Amino acid sequence: MAVSISTLCISCGACVDTCPHEALFLGDTKAEVIPDKCVECGECIEVCPTNAITLPEGVKPAAASEPVVEPKEQKIETKAEVDEKPAQVAQVIEKPAVKLPESEYQGVWIYIEQRNGKIAPVSLELLGEGRKLADKLGVELAGVLLGNNVRHLTKTLYEHGADTVYLMDDPVLDQYRSEAYQVGVVDFVRKYKPEILLFGATAIGRDLASTVATELGTGLTADTTRLDIDMQNRLLEASRPAMGGNIMATILCKVQRPQMASVRPKVFKAIQPIAGRTGNLIEEKINVKEADLRTKVISVALDVSDKIRLSDADIIVAGGKGLQDEKGFRLVHELAEVLGAAVGASRDAVEAGWASHSQQVGQTGTTVAPKLYFAIGISGAVQHTVGMENSEIVVAINKDPNAQIFEKCTYAIVGDAFEIVPKFIEEFKKLKQGGERKHG
Template identity: 65%
Template sequence: MNLEEYQGVWVFIEQNEGEIEGVSLELLGAGRKLADKLEVPLAGVLLGDGIRQLANQVIYYGADEVYIIDHPVLKDYRTESYMKGVILLAEKYKPEIFLYGATPNGKDLASAVATDLSTGLTADTTMLDIDLENRLFEASRPAFGGNIMATILCKKHRPQMATVRPKVMKALEPDQSRQGKIMEETISLKEEEMRTKVLQIVKDVSNTANLADAHVIVCGGKGMGDYQNFQLIHEFAKTIGASVGGSRDVVEAGWLPHSLQIGQTGETVTPKVFFAIGISGAIQHVVGMKNSEIIIAINKDPNAPIFDVATYGIVGDAMEILPKLIEQFKQVLKTSGGELSYV
């Protein structure tokens, strides 16, 4: 393989019913930084049916180029059809780096493409960088239960590929004055040749709060001691109108369901305000909340790693501090008409 033939940073643009998924816009922001370091173009890869109008949005969010395959068979995501489209583009234009969102579809597609192209794939990455001296893509993720950060390289194969968790990267502000190159490719696909059919799409109608969309989160850890003490987390969250989350230890203890776990093996969140209460600050947890706008930590250990990422820290026993905070917020709510503003 002649590695010098491969140039450019690509982002797979995942779309659903004509709406671009947020993680793809976040990856355009991350891809922009990588492309600028390498001094190469950033391209978005857009597949679907009737999706040409989305190309300009991809450019507004940082892409220099957009590769489009618009075909009726690509209306709904299927591994077989999407893999054929992506491989057609990758073999023709030879990208150096290819990023995908770590969504169910993104992870499925990336693994299938990596297998067919005989290249490497780093899953669930949380940090991306470039080793300019050796022109290598550095994809980092927590390893060994979150105790270390592992940086993974793909030295001998291209493209270098990674899936990136939603909410880890930040999208750029869209710039509608940006202009780019749009290239449309054709592909031969026949519905009758597809081995799978989409019969029905069932949307999630769960009433469970989506932590990824929450503006304020109160997250408790094993430092709360036991299930009874953890009820203070619920009471505090209810008082300030926040969502409740927990660390892996809390979920494993049965205090919260897995859907409310925050961290590498749970949800990644970026709220305006994140309360980390009784949480030590292990890497495995921090990667899931470090991009919160304001982090307020409460821990009785002054040397807890959580204070390294906290905006504000309170050293003390959460079981003594939380009741006082609850009372104070109730007083504030009385004087503010029953509403809190998080600007």
């Protein structure tokens, strides 16, 4: 008799390394057992991250009788499962987090995006979420900060939850260039080995994350909207919309380290900064000289075409195909103007040429979380709502009482936008003028 290894095996080699009797080896597609050598001690079962190894029915593993964590804690944590599931499953649940062979990789890292010494809000949001993941895993949370004259930003990072900051501060890093930044981040990873590395899914974050993942030969889940830890297998669960936004797919990186993901802005919340909180600083020199770089930054131009940036707006007025044409879409601009709001659009409105892609809200546009969101003539397809469902108050105007958008709104107004929106504009103008007279 010997242990059995099912097709759940991912050939990670953890069992082979652990077996004290050299009874296991890696076959072509999975680990294999040498029955003559196996003594059914159960050590391999303990380290298998995919629960692919089982003992013959009725056999108790020798290791199971030796408690690996304090027995009292075990009972409290797993009582429900132990009561409801067969003995063998209960034993698996009772084990502490499995250590993969790559367990030399430790810690949760956040890439800290900055431009001109200003930290991108998404990096602080990720420190907030990273804090939860790091606490769950019982490891450090770190920020990776690259730039020129950015040392002073470390204070903000500690106050937002970072235990350690990995810093490269050099004139060659003055403006973002993937060539230089990739070398910096990859060198840090190779030397200090984090198990998780997260980037904001911004233009810079997307560019850098993909080049870093390629150089490291590891997996990257792009545009994640949910993160969690599978504690049993110590794996990052990175979820994102898939199949045209109709399902949420949870993506695992089982073997390579670090596990990488880019995360959409405005999905998570930054923690309240703790004034005076400090941490460790690990500083390294960048291994790149200006002469090595093929890209030169000649000048930097700021795009000011949108008066208020969608991602920063407290109020957004968004319009969709229901507004019929460019002239109809002007109503959105008029209402936005009177409210001091940013203009948003559905993809169909963008494709019709009534708005620019930078104004598109949704899965392939921007994720927003304003205090107030108007959805005018927008049906509420999941690809749109995935980008605005974190808004505090949603006012939806649609002439179809069964429109999907009404499932996601705070106030539903069933009717013709061409009748309703001009009334809103008129009333808000009156309120505004009244307010201005009062104050001035």
